[in-house]
Structures are given as structure tokens and as C-alpha cells.
Amino acid sequence: MKQIITDKKTGAVLGVVEGSHQDTALFNYHAVTPDIDLSNLNNYMEVNGVLTLDVTAALDKVKAKKSDEMKQNATQAILATNWRLERAKERALTGATGETVDAVLLEREAIRQASNRIDAAIKAAKSVAKVNAIIFEVLPKDYITKTVLSRVDFMNRFTQLEMEAITTAAKTSPPIETMLLKWQAADSVNLASQETQMTVNALETAGIIKTGRAAVILKP
Numbered sequence: 001m002k003q004i005i006t007d008k009k010t011g012a013v014l015g016v017v018e019g020s021h022q023d024t025a026l027f028n029y030h031a032v033t034p035d036i037d038l039s040n041l042n043n044y045m046e047v048n049g050v051l052t053l054d055v056t057a058a059l060d061k062v063k064a065k066k067s068d069e070m071k072q073n074a075t076q077a078i079l080a081t082n083w084r085l086e087r088a089k090e091r092a093l094t095g096a097t098g099e100t101v102d103a104v105l106l107e108r109e110a111i112r113q114a115s116n117r118i119d120a121a122i123k124a125a126k127s128v129a130k131v132n133a134i135i136f137e138v139l140p141k142d143y144i145t146k147t148v149l150s151r152v153d154f155m156n157r158f159t160q161l162e163m164e165a166i167t168t169a170a171k172t173s174p175p176i177e178t179m180l181l182k183w184q185a186a187d188s189v190n191l192a193s194q195e196t197q198m199t200v201n202a203l204e205t206a207g208i209i210k211t212g213r214a215a216v217i218l219k220p
Helices: 038-043 055-079 082-094 101-124 128-133 151-155 160-170 174-185 194-205 213-218
Strands: 002-007 013-018 027-031 044-047 050-053 148-150 188-190
Touching: 002 044, 013 038, 013 044, 038 044, 038 055, 055 101, 055 128, 082 101, 148 151, 151 174, 151 188, 160 174, 174 194, 194 213
Parallel strands: none
Antiparallel strands: 002 013, 002 027, 044 050, 148 188
């Protein structure tokens, strides 16, 4: 016969003993019944003389395990894109067609976003069943909207006539000249940045580009 020994003062489970034992001043003994999971013994405790599963501790343990599993899945998913990223970079250098660097980078970021979303779902889960039901998957909502463009791609959003108007205005307007120089020197331009939005909208306000064009140029 197996019995579970608990600390009479704290209710903590101390282990399993063979044979029949009587309660003492320091310890209580509980018969091992079919509903007791001995592999999960650390999450049991004695409450008012009854051996009870500490649901909170058990749930936290399952959450920690699931969280580690999901993070490993995310890491593996990102590592699996390494060769595609290298291929895309080489294609960009040679002019070959195929999957772009941007496409791979957006997918890698989506994996990270999915990992964060899933981790939050694990923490919010209220039962072991809900935790176990969580799987690793990248959803459309995990993909971010790209707002950073290369300098060339950004300036190509302006028509030829608009660029001519901007360069002409820059000859007599120091602020516009400064703006143009910044764009020419930048490696990339963030459409979502306050500075970019202010300067493009200022061009529309000044009549250098037509009404409505700023929204089109700034659209991600």
C-alpha cells in the first residue's frame, strides 16, 4: 500500500511512502487513490485535512511548458527562413526575379508578432484545457503594414512633374531645399514618421503637389 505523506503544519506534500502509516504530531498520511496523479505530486497540498490539487500551481506549470514550446516553434520558424533571406538578397544583387527580401523580412516579423500574441493568450488562459488547445500559427493579423521605404522607392512615389516642381521650389525656399537634401541623403524613409507626414503635407498645402496627393504618397 502506498501513502502520501504531508507536513501537518504547512500542508506541503513530502513524498510517497510504502506501507500503512498512522498520522503523527508532525505528519499526515493519505491513501493513494486512482484520481491522484503521482507524476504531478508537487502540485498537491493538504487543505483542512484533505489532499487537494493546487490548481493554480498546476496551471502555472502547464503554462510555462507551453510557453517554452511556442517560443521554440517561433525560433525554428525564423531559422527556417534564413536560406530564403539569403536567396532573396542574392536575387536583389543579380536582378533575378522571385521572392523579395521585404517579403521574407515581413514574414519573420509576423512570426515574432504571432509569438507575442500566443504568449499573451497562454498567460490569459484560465484552464489547462485552454492552454493545451493553443497551437503555434501565424495569422494574417500578425503581418505588419510596411511603412519604411528605400529612398528611391519613396521618391518614385512622386510623379516626374511633382519632382520638377519640388526641385524648382527648393531653389528659392530653404525649408524645401533642406527637406529635399534630407530625402536624398537618407537610406530609407518612414511613411509613418511625423517629419515625413508633415513635409509631404506641407508640399500639398503650398500647392507644389495637387490636393489629395499627400495621402496617396503617404499610404503604406
